[in-house]
Amino acid sequence: HTKRAGRNGYNFFEPSMNANAHHQLQWLQDLRVALERKQFRLVYQPKFSLPDGPVLGAEALLRWQHPERGLVGPDEFIGLAERSGLIIPIGAWVLDEACRQMHEWLTLGYADWKIAVNLSAVQFADPHLLEVVRGALERHQLPPQSLTLEVTESTAMHDTEASLLTLQKIADLGVEISIDDFGTGYSSLLYLKRLPANELKIDRGFVRDLSDGTEDAAIVSAIVALGRTLNLRIVAEGVETERQQQFLASVGCDALQGYLRGRPMAPDLFLQTMREQHKSAA
Ligand code: C2E
Ligand code: MG
Ligand code: MG
Ligand code: MG
Numbered sequence: 001h002t003k004r005a006g007r008n009g010y011n012f013f014e015p016s017m018n019a020n021a022h023h024q025l026q027w028l029q030d031l032r033v034a035l036e037r038k039q040f041r042l043v044y045q046p047k048f049s050l051p052d053g054p055v056l057g058a059e060a061l062l063r064w065q066h067p068e069r070g071l072v073g074p075d076e077f078i079g080l081a082e083r084s085g086l087i088i089p090i091g092a093w094v095l096d097e098a099c100r101q102m103h104e105w106l107t108l109g110y111a112d113w114k115i116a117v118n119l120s121a122v123q124f125a126d127p128h129l130l131e132v133v134r135g136a137l138e139r140h141q142l143p144p145q146s147l148t149l150e151v152t153e154s155t156a157m158h159d160t161e162a163s164l165l166t167l168q169k170i171a172d173l174g175v176e177i178s179i180d181d182f183g184t185g186y187s188s189l190l191y192l193k194r195l196p197a198n199e200l201k202i203d204r205g206f207v208r209d210l211s212d213g214t215e216d217a218a219i220v221s222a223i224v225a226l227g228r229t230l231n232l233r234i235v236a237e238g239v240e241t242e243r244q245q246q247f248l249a250s251v252g253c254d255a256l257q258g259y260l261r262g263r264p265m266a267p268d269l270f271l272q273t274m275r276e277q278h279k280s281a282a
Pocket of ligand 4: 181204
């Protein structure tokens with residue numbers, strides 16, 4: 001971990017610095033003030049249980065409302081936030097805001113929803129992670145089982161023994177663990193078996209082409225079978241078509257997320273959309 005921490009930020013000042021690095025410095029300056037100027041937002045994408053079950057909750061996804069550049073997605077700044085160390089305070093804000101929002105939904109009667117928050121590898125390696133998570137839960141009086149932390153497979157695989165320890169501490173809090181972008185890392189079955197996880201999210205890359213007989217279709221049904229064996233909930237991400245949804249339901253996948261059923265939405269729209277779906281389902 002020390003190696004990673006030591007690298008933070010210094011990338012920008014290496015001799016290989018080029019025009020792109022100047023560009024990055026500009027972004028870094030903007031990123032430094034973004035938190036205090038309250039430029040971050042969370043949008044929420046629903047997770048639905050299959051075959052046509054109810055909403056299980058939502059994944060919180062970070063957006064940056066930049067004063068000149070407009071709405072910026074996480075792929076454009078998370079890397080920089082990680083390299084500069086800013087992901088630590090930004091990630092703490094995300095956790096706090098997501099817990100606040102979930103508590104509000106809980107008081108509105110959506111007590112069985114879970115809120116999922118993405119953790120970066122840098123947060124995951126931070127020795128203060130547990131305090132930050134516990135603090136957010138306590139501040140908003142959120143029961144730990146209402147929170148899920150999503151960690152990518154590659155993060156969970158990095159330094160496996162240390163990861164297992166951290167995951168176990170999270171699980172001991174009563175918070176659920178989801179392994180994100182599953183299939184893109186290199187988990188061994190032995191390691192997977194030891195993981196104190198509740199959920200695997202099949203990476204979008206495997207969901208794109210689920211026509212009969214494709215390799216991806218075979219991989220996805222194998223992951224679903226694995227989930228059944230290891231007692232893990234399987235969620236498919238990036239579901240955009242009816243056909244994909246039908247395939248996933250037919251192989252017994254537990255849940256899905258994707259543009260077909262719900263895009264990431266601002267909290268008001270999220271609640272309104274969920275209420276309308278509930279009404280039309282009743
Ligand atoms: P992820 O956690 O795997 O999230 C799924 C991404 O796929 C989201 O992109 C979501 O908007 C997008 N998506 C959902 N359904 C569909 C679909 O049907 N089709 C397509 N093409 N895309 C879909 P987003 O919001 O841009 O986030 C990208 C990544 O950034 C996330 O991947 C996650 O790794 C990271 N991220 C987002 N929010 C946070 C955060 O608060 N903290 C950290 N550390 N990382 C975050
Ligand atoms: Mg995620
Ligand atoms: Mg994912
Ligand atoms: Mg992804």
